[in-house]
Amino acid sequence: MLKREEVEKVVGPRAPQSVKDVVEHPPFRVTTSTALETLASYLRKFPIDVVPVFKSVFSEEVAGVVYPHTALLIKSKKLDAKVGDFLNPPVVVKESWRIENVAEILIAESKWGALVVDEEGKYAGVVTLRGLLSALLLREPKARSVAAVYTSVDESKSRAGFVKAIERVSKIFKKLVGGEVDGYIVLNREGGAAGVLTVWDFLKSRRWFKGAGEPRPLFGTRVARGESKHVGAARVWRIMFRGVAVATPETPIEEVARYMASTGQYVVPVVDKDQRVVGAVTAWDVLHAYIYGPKEGREDVEVKRAVEVAVEKPALEAAIRVRPSKHVTGLRAKDVMLTDIPSVNIRDSLSRIRRVFLKSRSGIVAVVDDEGKIVGFITRRDFVTYIAEKSLGYWRRQKGKMLVLKEQVMPGETAKVLVEEGTAGDVMKTDFPTASPDTTVEEVAYKMLAAGREYVVVVGGDNAPVGVVTKDELVKAYKERGRRAKVGELMTPPEVATVNLFNSLSSTIRKINAYELDGVVVTEGNEVKGIVTVDDLSLRPIEESLRGERLIFFTKAGVLKKVTSGLSRIRYAKAGTLTASDVMKLVELKTGPEAEVVEVVDKLLEHGIVPVFDDQGRLVGVLNKMDVVKELARVYITYAAPEKIPEVEEAKQLAR
The missing domain is CATH 3.10.580.10 (CBS-domain)
Known part of the structure; x- marks a missing residue:
């Protein structure tokens, strides 16, 4: 009899059917006496859609729930507000209920999550909007395109707001903190998408309150440091998330669902062919597409999907297109090698590697261990290939922070979080061609191609690296001594x-x-x-922080615009x-x-x-x-x- 894992390899994973399949366990414990500032710090580190509030650290009895919006109710660091003062009655569902039934309840209540109990009514975890989206990805949506469900700009009742980048935050703060909207699409002066603004952007920036939450004393012992200076309201563009991903009416709905489930970003701008915002697709729109199909009066349109083309690597001789060529340059590896290249530590992140590429303009970096010994190399091609293989065009540096092992986390214990870190050690190549300093550049070129690398490491008598010959150095050598070929x-x-x-x-x-x-x-x-080109792609990815997770986006070329509202550059990614x-x-x-x-x-x-x-x-x-x-x-x-x-x-x- 085949095991479940063997069956899934053939037919794919089984789509979750009940709440029990998607239940989650927050990696921290909050009680009624937990400070609101502590809740905010937890959410910055472990973003989750709904947080159960227990009566005590030793009790399994839930007093209520709070949502990420609750943390924004902090008016001053001086005020010791408690979570218990802002409890919400939970939406309660059972482990045995079907996923679509829970989705319908959350749509009706406009809540990001619900409390899960077992058949005896005991606390079993939470189910979140993000988890439901992940589960629905394994199903076929009833509406295929964004055009069938997105929220247009002129709709009166909308879970997405639209605001100009130069507006004051105070104009939209109450609706966001009250949960009336899930996020704002930030517009530039041309009507394009400058960014998005959500609860997570406020939590990350910590800039939603002024210095004091009470009448400000001028003299005396009640004057607290940092509270006697008036602070003006921030502008939207200072807090918004700039790595905005956009969709079009022709974008497949499952690609938007995958983006939302991956990033926790529940509002995505919808743009036309001129990159002007025509609406937004929300998580509720995506749920509608999977459960009900197209909205009333809407029709599906033909979706535009990326085409995967199979590629087979040709034989070396075919790739080189071998034919007689007898012009010798007379140069050797020692004449063209680089002896000073930038280096990174084996534990350095992708963002650090990219900054080194940008600053040095080098096409290769050496990877060293803690003792300074070279253990590998990374080229721009390695960097680009690593990111491009991560599906959607963006790469999650910390994956699945919402997913933890099903264990209760008590104060002082370390949450066992599933984390996927990308470091130099993951990207580097440890098998590389080598040559002696006296090797001809022609042989170096052959070694480079035979190994499928863009460099050859030059080693001395003790087999220690003394330099590197890159393809750029070979091209320069050809310019100096090569034949005058057409x-x-x-x-x-x-x-x-x-x-x-x-x-x-x-x-x-x-x-x-x-x-x-x-x-x-x-x-x-x-x-x-x-x-x-490889060089262009390696310099284009931008790193942004979203919901406490680090993301690297490939930005959309051809839509960079200059604006005069304080935004020097607008950078687009793509939800799909x-x-x-x-x-x-x-x-x-x-x-x-x-x-x-x-x-x-x-x-x-x-x-x-x-x-x-x-x-x-x-x-x-x-x-x-x-x-x-x-x-x-x-x-x-x-x-x-x-x-x-x-x-x-x-x-x-x-x-x-």
Whole structure:
């Protein structure tokens, strides 16, 4: 008989049916005597939609519940407000109830969560909006597109608000803290999405109250430090979350559900083709799509999905496109190697690695242990590949903070939280090619391609690293000593170096890696739309903090706008699987097949790839930095392994 795990591998995981399948246990315990400031600190560290309040630390009897909004009722740090003063009667559900029934109750009550009890009425945990969304992801929605359920800007009764970035926080604070809305879409002057503002942004910033909660004394012992100075109300743009993810009416509803379940962000802007906000999709809209289908008077539209394209890595000789090449540069590894590259600790986070890339402008960093010994290397390609493989185009640095082992957490105990940390140790490569200082650059190029790396480590007599040769250094060596080849001789064919607009980001990166490319050209039919390069992607991700969790987003290219309301840049992500069209940038440079490679090298180093067009404006190829490395590798094969050339030429003839 097959085990459950074996069945799930074949047919997929079973969709949760009852509350028992999605019950959660907050990783901290709150009682009626817990200070409101303590509750806020717990929520900053462990964001959860509903918090049960116990009568005492030793009791399992629940006095009520509080929601994240409750923590915003703090008026002053001086006032020792208690959680017991702000209790809410809980929505109570049983473990045996069906998920859709609980969802209907939460929709009717507009609550983010409910208290779960067993058949005897004893406390068993909580069920949250986030948990329900995660469970519904394994089901087929009754409405497929955002267009069928989203909340438009002009709807009077809405769980999403809309506010300008320059407005005062005081204008919208009461509705947010009272739970009338789940969040605000922040608009810029052009009507686009500048950000979102939710309870979690206030909790993170701690800027929702002034210095004092009582009449301010001018003199005497009651003057508290920090409370005698008047503080003006903050503007919305200072507190809002800027890494805003947007959806369109054609976005699949399950992608929005996945985004909300992953991030706990229950309000997502909906934009039109001009990036103007036309509404918002809320968690309640998503539940409506799964349980009831399209809203009254709405119809589904055809959804736009990312296309996954299978890519197979070609053989080394096919990738290099072996042919005789006898021009020797005369340079060796010691002549071109880098001896001073930036380093990071093996425990450093992705955000730290990215900052090092940005500051140093280097394409490679060394990873060292606590003793300063080099244990691996990370390139921009490694960095991009790691993030792109994390599904939605954003990467959760701390995954599942709401999920803990089903154990009661008492004061002083450490909550056992499921955490997924991304560090240099996770991204680095420990297997890399090596060469001696006297190795020719042609052999270095061959070793680089044979190992599928963008660098070769130069080691001394004691086998200790003394330098690194990167592909950029090989390209510079070719400019200095290489033959004056035409671009048309070295360029990659267009069928290899192009992707469709709707190719997913992950499949685009897989193609780049499989063919040893530095980027690809994005096309729609015969029309060139833009380019996607590894160097550009590695510098574009931004890190934001959401609900106490660290996120890294790939921002949406082509929609960056300047505004004058204090926001220097507006950066868009996407609520769904990223495609090549989302991350591409416009073509800024092009060349012809008759141009000499050495004349294009500087631009190649700057942009990563250079599209090649003929006299009629048709794309005939793409020149990559790796194409130059392949030319150097051909020289090594010509002299060191000449038997490979006839084999490849014969294979080409048979293919024709």
